[in-house]
Amino acid sequence: MLKSERLKEILQAVSTQKFVTVDELAKVLDVSNMTIRRDLNELAKSDKILRVHGGAQLISDQSKTEKSYKQKREIHGKEKIEIAKRACNLIQENESIYVGPGTTLELMVANLKLKHLRIVTNSLPVFEAARNNMNDYDLIMIGGSYRRISGAFLGALANAELKTMSFSIGFVGVNGIKNNALTTANLEEGQTEGIGLDHSQMKFVVADNSKLNHSDFHQFYDLNDVDGLITNRGIDPEVEKHYSQYTTVYK
Template sequence: MLKEERHAYILKQINLHNKVLSSDLSEQLVVSEDTIRRDLNELAESGKILKVHGGALSKSFHYPFQQVDAYAKDAKKEISRKALSLIQNGMTLLASGGTTMIELVRMIPDHLTCTFFTISPLVALELAEKPNLQVILLGGQLSRNAQISIGSKVVSELNDIKVDLCLLGANSVSLEEGITDSDWEVVQVKKAMIKSAQKTAIVSIAEKLNSIQKLKVCNLNSIDYLITDLNAQDSLLTDYAKSVQVI
């Protein structure tokens, strides 16, 4: 594979999953980790990604308040419009982090009166702009990569609350493995979020469907809603609709 092809593949994976690990890319592209490190360094020097220890991050994920175009922004806005149909006045909600979630909370109308718990400082700042929302930021160790609270403290706080609806971003979604991720600490927080909610909605661009990460969050039947940018009748969603309500 040519270097340009490797770079295109790496950028695609970062845009889809917000971060990549050098070790995973080495396996997927069947090249040495030294080659991957050189590729990541070149992409970082050209301003396309953020290089971190052991891998790289998406710039739009890491700097959502700056003028960096988020990947698949129109698709994420469509997901947000659909997700808003689940939110009603007086509800207590729990929100994860990520660029899709930021697009979603930006669309919340000013008249809506709800209580929002969130593990994301960035999402909390967006929610705080809405005049009729009560916003509660759950604290813990801040993950520099995922930009959410992680660790035993936030898991303990999640165990003490019960919400009507959890809005949860996903790194990968598949029929066989359900919801998966690449970060052990993030997986533990997501499991606690699902446990604390009466209902859970996964918000994910369709490109993440039929992909699998190494660590499992839950099976599909643990989720109540799957919200993508596709029409609910799209053939790609037919088998998913057997396990979860597709919106």
């Protein structure tokens, strides 16, 4: 079977079943799993499918509206906990850290075991998670215009405050990463996160593997300019290799 015919068969399968696995496609098309992974990555790069762990799913199956932080808490919970604990290991005692909005970052600050930290955030849910941590951290809440859907404070006031500060490490979440582009749903929220990263000596982005090869409305930062992408162990080897050309992948 020609490659063009194989790609058409894959698209038809994804369109009909909404989700297909690499194993299923390899068996039906009588090719290796590696060949199917290459085909899926090619289709994902052209925005014809959404690449997910173990297979692919229909892009139109994804919600076109941004989910609230409460809804996001229910998605990929196991992966987020894994990533959050890995991120905790990058932090050392007595550091000042910037933590942007995101449910994985809520879990990160909730799981911190260090005794002495300064945590600065513009996310109300992250602030609450840090406040409820058993350790008595020095917490700073950045003010600004409140965006209810994400629980983040942003805009001119938030940006001005962040520009006066310096951090040992900055952590941000994303709605999607496509090649070198870190993307989010809201321009102002992305701008505020970008300033937090700019004022951090070390910069990290946290994203479970479902966010990879997927983009949202606004590109707010370049993956080449961060020190690491922290993701879960379920990342496809070829996807990991692709993103390793932009930054260090921690999994």
